[in-house]
Amino acid sequence: xxxxxYSADERRYRDLTRELIAxxxxxxxGQWWDDGIFPSDFPKKCGELGLLGMTxxxxxxxxxxxxxxxxxxxxxxxxxxxxxxxxxxxxSSLVLDPIARYGTEAVKKRWLTPLIQGDAVGCFSLTEPHxxxxxxxxxxxxxxxxxxxxxxxxxxxxxxxxxxxxxxxxAINEETGKVAGFVIPTDTASMEIIGINNKAxxxxxxxxxxxxxxVVVPASNKLEVDGLRGPLSCLNGARFGIAxxxxxxxxxxxxxxxGYVADRHIFGxxxxxxxxxxxxxxxxxxxxTKAGLLAHHLxxxxxxxxxxxxxxxxxxxxxxxxxxxxxxxxxxxxGGNGILTDYAAMRxxxxxxxxxxxxxxxxxxxxxxxxxITGINAF
Ligand code: TGC
Numbered sequence: 001x002x003x004x005x006y007s008a009d010e011r012r013y014r015d016l017t018r019e020l021i022a023x024x025x026x027x028x029x030g031q032w033w034d035d036g037i038f039p040s041d042f043p044k045k046c047g048e049l050g051l052l053g054m055t056x057x058x059x060x061x062x063x064x065x066x067x068x069x070x071x072x073x074x075x076x077x078x079x080x081x082x083x084x085x086x087x088x089x090x091x092s093s094l095v096l097d098p099i100a101r102y103g104t105e106a107v108k109k110r111w112l113t114p115l116i117q118g119d120a121v122g123c124f125s126l127t128e129p130h131x132x133x134x135x136x137x138x139x140x141x142x143x144x145x146x147x148x149x150x151x152x153x154x155x156x157x158x159x160x161x162x163x164x165x166x167x168x169x170x171a172i173n174e175e176t177g178k179v180a181g182f183v184i185p186t187d188t189a190s191m192e193i194i195g196i197n198n199k200a201x202x203x204x205x206x207x208x209x210x211x212x213x214x215v216v217v218p219a220s221n222k223l224e225v226d227g228l229r230g231p232l233s234c235l236n237g238a239r240f241g242i243a244x245x246x247x248x249x250x251x252x253x254x255x256x257x258x259g260y261v262a263d264r265h266i267f268g269x270x271x272x273x274x275x276x277x278x279x280x281x282x283x284x285x286x287x288x289t290k291a292g293l294l295a296h297h298l299x300x301x302x303x304x305x306x307x308x309x310x311x312x313x314x315x316x317x318x319x320x321x322x323x324x325x326x327x328x329x330x331x332x333x334x335g336g337n338g339i340l341t342d343y344a345a346m347r348x349x350x351x352x353x354x355x356x357x358x359x360x361x362x363x364x365x366x367x368x369x370x371x372x373i374t375g376i377n378a379f
Pocket of ligand 1: 086090124134135136228230232234235236
């Protein structure tokens with residue numbers, strides 16, 4: 001009965017996305033994962049359905065949809081694959097959102113419409129090779145030279161970068177000593193983007209490192225926000241989307257396991273007749289129901305402007321843990337077949353290992369909650 005909690009418009013977005021994933025993704029996603037392929041037409045298909053930047057106001061080209069609707073879209077996309085949800089999260093929360101909030105008029109005019117329509121792809125680059133959890137310890141620098149900034153250094157783990165038209169790159173502004181964001185077309189000279197291909201997780205998502213060899217960026221491409229709150233405010237939206245998205249990955253594993261145990265006969269009866277299997281199914285259903293309710297509550301808080309970073313940490317951390325647990329249980333129920341990419345469980349399970357680590361690792365969110373509870377910073 002969770003459906004009744006959502007408005008007709010929210011259900012409409014969910015159903016649109018569900019149809020897209022059922023028809024265009026589920027028949028192929030195992031093969032894409034095996035081959036390490038991101039479907040290049042996926043951005044355009046999302047754009048045509050109005051799924052990118054959907055929470056932006058109509059005057060910015062969005063639909064003014066609720067954050068809860070955005071969450072449900074992520075949930076349905078991640079039912080297909082966490083790598084595809086990484087694309088929608090990055091495009092909407094980490095590229096469109098900072099451009100809409102902090103971009104100059106020139107930058108908005110250039111990028112909002114193509115990104116919303118899926119004609120352009122964006123990426124977000126905060127993390128550096130020496131580690132992602134402590135972004136204040138950033139090595140990439142931006143030096144002011146006349147009307148330009150010159151960026152130098154090395155970034156890593158930028159989702160979408162190898163297919164991106166534009167990158168949001170965060171650097172230490174040497175003038176102020178503070179973190180600053182820059183909107184950089186990826187065909188800018190001296191910007192080198194190198195794919196990371198040897199992943200045992202998130203194989204439907206493209207990841208890359210970015211080397212900036214004195215990349216010249218006009219000052220008008222600097223985002224109008226200073227300090228770490230710039231990137232962290234964007235990450236709030238992406239982390240929020242994950243709290244919903246992983247419920248979809250867990251649901252996909254549950255649905256597959258339930259179907260499998262009904263058909264698979266062992267010791268003369270369906271696996272579903274075994275008490276241990278029923279106990280696992282009951283735990284999975286209870287876990288997913290609680291995760292769905294948590295996501296819904298977080299969505300409503302965000303729509304009312306009441307979701308704090310700590311609320312979002314709780315949602316991202318706990319729902320990801322739940323999805324990891326559910327995917328492992330599903331993989332186990334499928335026995336040997338569970339390790340094949342003909343089935344979804346193992347693919348989701350290994351993807352969720354990345355989800356547990358990125359956009360604030362499980363440990364970072366644990367310590368953010370610890371600080372919220374005790375008032376003591378234990379990082
Ligand atoms: P602190 O020094 O207290 O705060 C610095 C400034 O930031 C503000 N702030 C936030 N603002 C908005 N939303 C949030 N969630 C915020 N958290 C902090 C804060 O108010 C302050 O502003 P100001 O104006 O007073 O200076 O920093 P902290 O102690 O809160 O943060 C420490 C820590 C470790 C929690 C933070 O650095 C953190 O979240 N680290 C994890 C970073 C992370 O998630 N990295 C992974 C990024 S994902 C990735 O690299 C892949 S990109 C996406 C993709 O391509 O897939």
